[in-house]
Amino acid sequence: MTTLFHILLAFHILAAGLALVVAPGGMVTVKGGRWRRRWGKIFVAAMFVVATTAAAMSVLHPNLFLFMVAIFSFILSSPAIECCTGSDLGNPLPRSITPSR
Numbered sequence: 001m002t003t004l005f006h007i008l009l010a011f012h013i014l015a016a017g018l019a020l021v022v023a024p025g026g027m028v029t030v031k032g033g034r035w036r037r038r039w040g041k042i043f044v045a046a047m048f049v050v051a052t053t054a055a056a057m058s059v060l061h062p063n064l065f066l067f068m069v070a071i072f073s074f075i076l077s078s079p080a081i082e083c084c085t086g087s088d089l090g091n092p093l094p095r096s097i098t099p100s101r
Helices: 002-028 034-060 064-085
Strands: none
Touching: 002 034, 034 064
16 A cells, blocks of 8 residues: 555646646646647646545545545646636536626
8 A cells, every 4th residue: 555655646747747837837828728728738637647646545544524625626627627628617507507708
């Protein structure tokens, strides 16, 4: 189990570092542009890995607080999914009900 934990920890650290590196790229590029979507997709993928590995590690070494932090980190990065893919995960209402932006 310790080896699995260390492997997850390595992926977690690498993905978090990647997210920290590419996040400014998405912040400084033109909204709706090709590069913003590219940086955003990389950021979302990295944050998904961060949240998933954090949740798995908190199960291996039981820690409810860190499990909740993992869930919240994915929830807080979900607006980037909408930006990059056009899906509307943050809004539970159908598009026909939501006001236009």
